[in-house]
Amino acid sequence: MIRTRFTELVGIEHPIVQGGMQWVGRAELAAAVSEAGGLGIITALTQPTPDDLRKEIARARTLTKKPFGVNLTILPTIKPPPYVEYRQAIIDSGVTVVETAGNKPQEHVDEFKKHGIKVVHKCTSVRHALSAERMGVDAISIDGFECAGHPGEDDTPGLILIPAAADKVKIPMIASGGFGDGRGLAAALALGADGINMGTRFMATVESPIHQLVKDQIVANDERSTELIFRTMRNTSRVAKNPISTQVVAMEKEGATFDQVRDLVAGARGKQVYATGDWQDGIWSAGQVQGLINDIPTCADLIGRIVRDAEAIIKVRIGRMIAA
Numbered sequence: 001m002i003r004t005r006f007t008e009l010v011g012i013e014h015p016i017v018q019g020g021m022q023w024v025g026r027a028e029l030a031a032a033v034s035e036a037g038g039l040g041i042i043t044a045l046t047q048p049t050p051d052d053l054r055k056e057i058a059r060a061r062t063l064t065k066k067p068f069g070v071n072l073t074i075l076p077t078i079k080p081p082p083y084v085e086y087r088q089a090i091i092d093s094g095v096t097v098v099e100t101a102g103n104k105p106q107e108h109v110d111e112f113k114k115h116g117i118k119v120v121h122k123c124t125s126v127r128h129a130l131s132a133e134r135m136g137v138d139a140i141s142i143d144g145f146e147c148a149g150h151p152g153e154d155d156t157p158g159l160i161l162i163p164a165a166a167d168k169v170k171i172p173m174i175a176s177g178g179f180g181d182g183r184g185l186a187a188a189l190a191l192g193a194d195g196i197n198m199g200t201r202f203m204a205t206v207e208s209p210i211h212q213l214v215k216d217q218i219v220a221n222d223e224r225s226t227e228l229i230f231r232t233m234r235n236t237s238r239v240a241k242n243p244i245s246t247q248v249v250a251m252e253k254e255g256a257t258f259d260q261v262r263d264l265v266a267g268a269r270g271k272q273v274y275a276t277g278d279w280q281d282g283i284w285s286a287g288q289v290q291g292l293i294n295d296i297p298t299c300a301d302l303i304g305r306i307v308r309d310a311e312a313i314i315k316v317r318i319g320r321m322i323a324a
Helices: 006-008 025-034 050-063 083-092 106-114 126-135 158-166 180-190 214-220 243-253 258-265 266-276 289-291 299-321
Strands: 016-018 038-043 068-074 095-100 118-123 139-143 173-175 196-198 226-231 236-240
Touching: 006 118, 006 139, 016 299, 025 038, 025 050, 025 068, 025 299, 038 050, 038 095, 050 083, 050 180, 068 083, 083 106, 095 106, 106 118, 118 126, 118 158, 126 139, 139 158, 158 173, 158 180, 173 180, 173 258, 180 196, 180 299, 226 243, 243 258, 258 266
Parallel strands: 016 196, 038 068, 068 095, 095 118, 118 139, 139 173, 173 196
Antiparallel strands: 226 236
């Protein structure tokens, strides 16, 4: 049993969090992670409406009685979703933990805190983590450059970012980006984190609600099988390497604007990848941790294995290296 400030904060057994993932963070995956002792996360904006989110939270409650959270990502868009209504759905549903991400969520943090909800904010830099701490969040999720999705623009890998943040952040902190096994959990704890956040690793599980062919491709891929798109637009995103993402990178090098790549990177097209299994036909998020993923276990088997391996590393392998 590994107890940390984060497990105590949110009332879970193991310091392992399933990150909020667009189109992937559904009730069946979140419930399986929570049932296994971690913290599962439903992704709010995967649901078409706030009422659909209420139904998805209710569905998760039929699958587990353990704590799970909801991710609410606030990003600037031409036509913003009704964030306030999604927030109210979360509050009305009695969710106890929220993962926030994106720009300046102060209004949402204040409202969640008013209702006794624990807020974990995702950050990609120490300065943003300190800003979130001042904002009043309860914990930080710090994302290294290895992560899927948005790694920020500083390109700081976890080996540096995690201890740099641990030196300055006073509240509990979980580490994200490149984690997929017990070695990663032991390393994160050694670097000063209070647990780990995993996205890509949980995509390749039995309960993950994506097509089997995509799961198989994650297993087949290695640590080089990602691309960084939107670099020229200062909105970097790490995605799986395929003909579409490679084309987008090539077009950016030629000076393409977002409007010129819009059809290639459309979210609806990426959503279809998970539904049809045609992993070459759209943009979908995946991290460098693909190089450490070799199987498709249940969430319970995966979490159990990670915790056992981390405990063995901490108590046995490292212990033997210390001279009496």
